[in-house]
Amino acid sequence: MKRKKYIPITRKINAIIIISLIIGIGTIISYYYLSLFMNINDSTRQNLLQQSDILYTAIENYMIPGEAPLAANFFNDINKINPEYTIKLFRSNGVKAFRDNNTISFVNNSIGVNKFLEREVIEDNEKPIDNYFSKAIEVPPRNSVFRTVDRMENTFGAKGKIFFRIYRPLINLPRCTVCHGGEHTIRGVIDIRNDITKSVNDQYIILFISIATFVLMVSILAAILSQYLKGTVIQPVKSIGDICTGVTQGVFDKKVSIKNRDEIGALGNTVNTMVEGLHERFKLSKFVSSSTIESLKTEEKGHKVPVTIFFSDIRGFTSFTELNKPETVVESLNKVLNFQSGIIQENKGDIDKYVGDEIVAIFTQENSELSACISALKIQKELKEKSGSEYNNLKVGIGINYGEVILGMIGSEKRADYTIIGDNVNTASRLCNLAKSGQIIISESTYEKVKDQVKTKGPYKVKVKGKEDYLHVYLLTGIYGG
């Protein structure tokens, strides 16, 4: 499974807040804006539509009695009164009406009398032909969104201004055909438009204000909410996290201090209790070998492994106990055991147990023999230098053996140790017994492994308890290059 990217909870929460605010407030604001927009648009539209109805009737009434020139003047006057508002009339071929004598001569021809006088031809080549115009003159008409009630509506921009325009086709009614002929259906198109730049701009301002308010509100609310969440959730969770991180690094003395009386406060208390428990167990672990702890993780039963076994024993300790006060005995003993344990652990050795004044340790890692030897040499060096001053003249003898042992959980169900047993353990113990104060005795198997790196004396042939044959042992005296 692919691991998900780490995203801090603060960011997630902020994202959720902002998204929900945007959706929520955004919906409301766009709703209001849209309805406002529709309102303004609709009233402009209704207005123009009404006007187009009136104009349509007016034109019809001018035309029927033959007063077309009046209609032309009427349009011009309206354009003069209000420049934002224009009315134009186009013939269905897109040519502006009232600018030449085409219609006049056609009509005069139709009725057989020169009723209408020729006029001055005006240069006006304005052409409206666009998609909307051609839709407006379509026969038969096609219903569409824009063409609802015999007209086409659209909004368009020109010369930096915005116009709302209605194209209203004038139908060549049967009564018109008397003068205009029956060849065409659409006589012309009234183009009536209003400059709606201002109202559109107003809408943009409203839109801008809406958006600005929206952004402001979202930011403020998001800030408040995330601040609040920071105080109530994120900060406490972080401090709990810090405490936990501390625990993994062995810091037990810090406590979660959360005053909130809520789930997180409760969690803090639980964590505190847990850390206390862990601390106690941690303290206890000093008294348990790390292989024991390791075995607890694996729940292993027992197996054979090659290890280096290390025994160290204080020389003349029995008489020392007899000569000194118990407090002094315990204190000195602890001191000696303590510094030895330190050195052993520094060299990756594992204290298996303390038996009275004796330390049993095992080295399992690679080059474990050399590590054991180095530990032994360091211990002896320390005692050689400081035994008198620091350790009440106590000295130790050390025995080291390399070989296979059985590692396993040994003891009863109530109390068990993960420890080593076997002949090689006994041998190491015997070598330790042989060693005089300040001496380190290593077995032949150990020697074979480290002979190139350490200085020794020997071999010596010795007889130890429980062994038929002689053993070859060596005195470890130093290390090359160290």
Next chain:
Amino acid sequence: MKQVIMMMLLLNTLLSCSGQKPGEMLPEDYTNWEKLTATELNYPIPGHGTNLRIPYINDTGRNVNISVVNNKKTHEYPPGTIIIKEIYDSNEISPGDKPVMLTAMIKDPGNSKARGEWVWIIKNTATGEETINTDGFCITCHDDANENHPYGAGNPDSEFRDCVFFPYKK
């Protein structure tokens, strides 16, 4: 309210984009009906082009009620009246020629799409598509049938002809 309008506008757009379905308002066998008029309609008129047109009326329509209301002769076609006008693309037709378009009016006073109590229909004979005209296009012109007009025998007495230019005569 505005929102409803907006929704309807949207719906309208969608519907007009999807196009009208071929309707079944106009029966196929209308050619068995009686012809509306004996006049040969092959001169140009606005609204229906310059080519041959042949209008038919169904049996219901033949029961048109003609009476005098307020001193005015009034024609009243019963609901269910269908007048179908064939429109050809030339003035001379030979047997087997098909009209390019049908324009029709169905008397259906209760219909919301009716204008002047008539539902105005344009049928594209090639596709079978029937379109109802709901804007003022058809009715504006046909309203002129109720006053003096220059077609056929005209309407010199300005009878109310129920928007029909060539009234059915029993």
